[in-house]
Amino acid sequence: MDDPNAAVPPPPLPPRPVSRPWWRHPVFVVVVVLAGLGFVLSRLGGGDGDGGRASEEKAGPPAASVTVSASASARPKPSGPPPLVGKRLKDAKEQASAAGFDVVSHDASDQDARQWDVGGWKVCFQGSAGQRSGGRPVLDLGVVRVEAPCPRADGGKIPWPAMPAVTGMTFGRAGETLGPIGFRKVEPESAYSDVELPGVADPWKVCFQDPEPGKTVENPQFGTVYLKLAPPDAPCPERPYAELRPGR
Template sequence: MPAGPPQLVGKVLREAQGVADGAGYDVVTHDASDRDDGQWDADGWKVCFQTAGGQRGGGRPVLDLGVVRVDSPCPAADGEAVPWPVMPGVAGASLVRAGEMLEAVGVRKVRPESVYTDVVLPADPSTWRVCFQEPAPGEEVENPQYATAYLKLAPPDAACPEEPYARLRPEPAS
């Protein structure tokens, strides 16, 4: 009989299975989120919860592991939704500051564009201000490491228009 179950929380599923087997335990797994996804790739999942699962027909003791995808945060409790971060509101911030705010929630890809159709974005728009963003502030960002934030920027010396794709210098009336 094993001395006691190994602590597997935080480990990638494949490693957890190996450690459990070496300690004399069989493993069963389930999706620890509210989704019920299958765990076909042991390298793509990590352990969030573990409980003793009894024994199989008098054989080895069983550990039941609640797992989520490796890139996901663990839910607060087994079976709850994954707590994805929400998109921060970056309107009014410089592109540099907006990038820092987005990086803080895990968003790595930022696509800056000029908010004005008649103004070209410079090679270095770091001092330009964000006027509009997509995803919207407060929107949940599932898998932020793969998300792209689209930011519409205005030059430092121009105000933000009421909506994107405006002209800074309206064409003269004929």
């Protein structure tokens, strides 16, 4: 039987807490998980890291660069000057610009006139005027008024036609001869003061003409030819407006 007065042994000590490695600490684990999650999200969303730069590189150059390139590619590259001789200056300028050329013009005659109304001039000569600082080649066009014939050489005199001789012809034949010159009007008159012209004077013969034969006719499109006619069965008078039957 146990002695109640015997000494009671002390209770056992509580177990000593186990020490954990630093990398298994809960706070560290949470930090690592959050960092990993942020990295994954940045890769998926194309953030500010390398992934974002890769996306930008894949997307191509900025919109401004694309606009400049498109504008540059839209400008025509000249392959050769278009033939412009014979065209009106206005049309020639438009065609040259569409082909990638600029245009300067000068009076191809000896008058040195300025081309204020580009629709009233035509191209007689075409040459090169070099290249401007902007890079577009320039065409130099020698022009004259639309109504004028081209000179034989750039800067020469305009070869206006000479008045043909139509005296002795019938009025009908004279009109055919004068037609190519381009007179504004051919006006018949009776060579006799006492004889009236018929409604159709084609068979009548030309006795006098104005302008005189051989005279240079400048700008015939503004001029009028006056032809004095005699009846087919009557001779021409010695002077215009004489009487065929004096005293009647």
